[in-house]
Structure formats: structure tokens, C-alpha cells
Amino acid sequence: MNYIWDLLIQAEEQGFRRSDIYFTLATSYSPYMELSPQVLNTTTIEQTVQINPYYRYVEIFKDLFPPDNSIDVEIQSYLLDIVIHFLADIDRMQGMNYKEYLMRFLLQEFAANVFGSDVQQYCQALTKTEREIVALNMIRMYQTGDALYNFKDTLKKLFPYCAVYIRSEDKDEVLLYIGQQRTAQRERKIQLIRTLFMPINFTLDIYWAQHFGIVDVEDTMKIDHIALY
Known part of the structure; x- marks a missing residue:
């Protein structure tokens, strides 16, 4: 420094x-x-x-x-x-570029309750770096219109061990495996990402420390370590 x-x-x-x-x-x-x-x-x-x-x-x-x-x-x-x-x-x-200005405005709007009181409260569970990740992905979502991609990308960056599965054959559904124990702070992070990014027609099922079983995927088929789908 x-x-x-x-x-x-x-x-x-x-x-x-x-x-x-x-x-x-x-x-x-x-x-x-x-x-x-x-x-x-x-x-x-x-x-x-x-x-x-x-x-x-x-x-x-x-x-x-x-x-x-x-x-x-x-x-x-x-x-x-x-x-x-x-x-x-x-x-x-x-030293800021245009995207960083937009990010700063979004962060101010999060804190000012522009996106609702729930988003304001959920943001308190995030670090400064995590809030910036969310804001930058929101900017990209507005620019590209691809909500699902930015939903998955934000989850991956905030939960490095997670796995995201999208099902849309018979119904629009997201299966999310976190790979960590459930805590109130992690729940608030997920709710924030869900509120800001997930399309309204999708449902979300969350699996925390135990993965649901997938045939022919050995790591998900361990006895006493399989979550029911």
C-alpha cells in the first residue's frame, strides 16, 4: 500500500x-x-x-x-x-469505469430499500465482495436478458461447492445442491439470489449437505448420504 x-x-x-x-x-x-x-x-x-x-x-x-x-x-x-x-x-x-459506476448505484439502491425490505435484509448476510458480485451480475442480466445464466453464475460464485440442475421437461424447476451445512446466513444469501435472478415461473428445491441420488453417479449414491428427491 x-x-x-x-x-x-x-x-x-x-x-x-x-x-x-x-x-x-x-x-x-x-x-x-x-x-x-x-x-x-x-x-x-x-x-x-x-x-x-x-x-x-x-x-x-x-x-x-x-x-x-x-x-x-x-x-x-x-x-x-x-x-x-x-x-x-x-x-x-x-479509476472507475462505466460498469463500476452502475454497480455503485445498484449497491446504494439495495441499501435504500429500492428493491424491497427483503433484499435489503438479505444483503446484510453478504460481504462487500459478494454484494459487488451480485450487483455486477444484475447489470449483466439487464444487458443480456439471460436471468437463468446469471442466477447460476451468482450461485457458483457465492457457493463454490454447489451444483445447479435445471429441469424444464414437465415443469420449470431448479434443483440446488449447496454442499455445506444449512445456516441462517447461507439461507439469506440464497433467498437474495432467488429474489433477484430466478424467473418467476421456476420453483426451487434446495439440498444442503446431502446430494440427491443420481443413477450411475457413484458419489451421489452412498448409503446414508442420499437426500430424497
């Missing part, structure tokens, strides 16, 4: 909020680095981050911290933190 935007992204991935991170002027820093951690190659996120604001923003901060100043130091420190957060947001937006 060398840049403020990189640190904030990694902090979010570790569960920190933007407001948890406080930027402060480093007492000693390299002129060749923006961040000034005590351990250069650290991957640990500290909530108080010492930075060199002159690395990229000397024109903004050159008059803020004169070396002999002892007046309004606390106000200057607060101002530094606010402005650095603002500049980090600009950094991140400049």
Missing part, C-alpha cells in the same frame, strides 16, 4: 468504515511515499494513518503546516483528515 485510495479499499474489505480511518501528518516521512507506516510492507490496517500530504498534493497543503506554526494545530489536523478523505474519493472515482 502506497496510496490513500489503496488503503481505504483494503480497509473496507477488512470491515472498516471510511469514518474509522483518520489521516494525520506524519512526524517523519519519505518524500517518495504517500503513506508513512512504521513497517513499510505491512498489510495491517491502522485506524490512525500517518501520511505525507506533499507527495501528490503539495499545492493544496504547502501553506497548511508551516514548520514554526503552533496555532490552531488541532483544527489544521481535522482539516487535513477531511480533505484527504475527499481526495481519496476523487482518486477512486477517476
Whole structure:
């Protein structure tokens, strides 16, 4: 990590909020680095981050911290933190493409209850990365119109060990094998994917730790480990 935007992204991935991170002027820093951690190659996120604001923003901060100043130091420190957060947001937006903008808007709509209170609650069971996967697949579904493909793809990405079977001979049905024990959090994830992606004419049968038997597939035909279909 060398840049403020990189640190904030990694902090979010570790569960920190933007407001948890406080930027402060480093007492000693390299002129060749923006961040000034005590351990250069650290991957640990500290909530108080010492930075060199002159690395990229000397024109903004050159008059803020004169070396002999002892007046309004606390106000200057607060101002530094606010402005650095603002500049980090600009950094991140400049690096975003059109799809990432759409993803951000969708994530805001999930949180704002635009898709309903159920979706808002189900989203709480997802990590930041998982919410982004769901949002990106929704964008692709809107672009391609292929709901079933994105339904299966989202399940595969959120449940790496799952198997999805589509039956449409006599009725439209999805058989979903999770390959993990049933928990409330995993149920909420499945309900979110079902609500957003699964066509309304399909039904869903979920099998958790035990697979239903398939003739000639040995792994699914073990005694005491077969779920009834």
C-alpha cells in the first residue's frame, strides 16, 4: 500500500468504515511515499494513518503546516483528515469505469430499500465482495436478458461447492445442491439470489449437505448420504 485510495479499499474489505480511518501528518516521512507506516510492507490496517500530504498534493497543503506554526494545530489536523478523505474519493472515482459506476448505484439502491425490505435484509448476510458480485451480475442480466445464466453464475460464485440442475421437461424447476451445512446466513444469501435472478415461473428445491441420488453417479449414491428427491 502506497496510496490513500489503496488503503481505504483494503480497509473496507477488512470491515472498516471510511469514518474509522483518520489521516494525520506524519512526524517523519519519505518524500517518495504517500503513506508513512512504521513497517513499510505491512498489510495491517491502522485506524490512525500517518501520511505525507506533499507527495501528490503539495499545492493544496504547502501553506497548511508551516514548520514554526503552533496555532490552531488541532483544527489544521481535522482539516487535513477531511480533505484527504475527499481526495481519496476523487482518486477512486477517476479509476472507475462505466460498469463500476452502475454497480455503485445498484449497491446504494439495495441499501435504500429500492428493491424491497427483503433484499435489503438479505444483503446484510453478504460481504462487500459478494454484494459487488451480485450487483455486477444484475447489470449483466439487464444487458443480456439471460436471468437463468446469471442466477447460476451468482450461485457458483457465492457457493463454490454447489451444483445447479435445471429441469424444464414437465415443469420449470431448479434443483440446488449447496454442499455445506444449512445456516441462517447461507439461507439469506440464497433467498437474495432467488429474489433477484430466478424467473418467476421456476420453483426451487434446495439440498444442503446431502446430494440427491443420481443413477450411475457413484458419489451421489452412498448409503446414508442420499437426500430424497
